[in-house]
Amino acid sequence: xxxxxxxxEVFPILWSNDVGAIADWAVAALGLTESWRAASDSGVVEHxxxxxxxGRVSINIKQDAYRNMGPGGISLRIxxxxxxxxxxxxxxxxxxxxxxxxxxxxxxxxxxxxxxxGNQWWVNAENGFLDELRNNA
Numbered sequence: 403x404x405x406x407x408x409x410x411e412v413f414p415i416l417w418s419n420d421v422g423a424i425a426d427w428a429v430a431a432l433g434l435t436e437s438w439r440a441a442s443d444s445g446v447v448e449h450x451x452x453x454x455x456x457g458r459v460s461i462n463i464k465q466d467a468y469r470n471m472g473p474g475g476i477s478l479r480i481x482x483x484x485x486x487x488x489x490x491x492x493x494x495x496x497x498x499x500x501x502x503x504x505x506x507x508x509x510x511x512x513x514x515x516x517x518x519x520g521n522q523w524w525v526n527a528e529n530g531f532l533d534e535l536r537n538n539a
Contacts, residue, residue, distance in 0.1 A: 415460045417471035422447035431498040473520035
């Protein structure tokens, strides 16, 4: 019998009453890629997984013990201000609610979009400040 490799990783989970709609929103507004979605026997989307440049986000349905979960926040890091601008333009053109407009801070050039469930998606090009802190920790 083959030994199964132990997987150890961290990835964010968002909870939604309408998983399909939030996944569709993130793909349309922010450019994430959907890798899969799973539906119940009645056709309700209960789980979806989205990919972002080496990372992933799991979106799960609010039900049973998870009924009161959320909202949450996601950081989408892409260290290219021009790409942040392009994603911002895409989000605005799809009607996404921009809860924090494009701005330069001590940490990053960024904006925040809020999805219909209230989850905040921070799209950012870090400027090196946080990397310096990480490297010196």
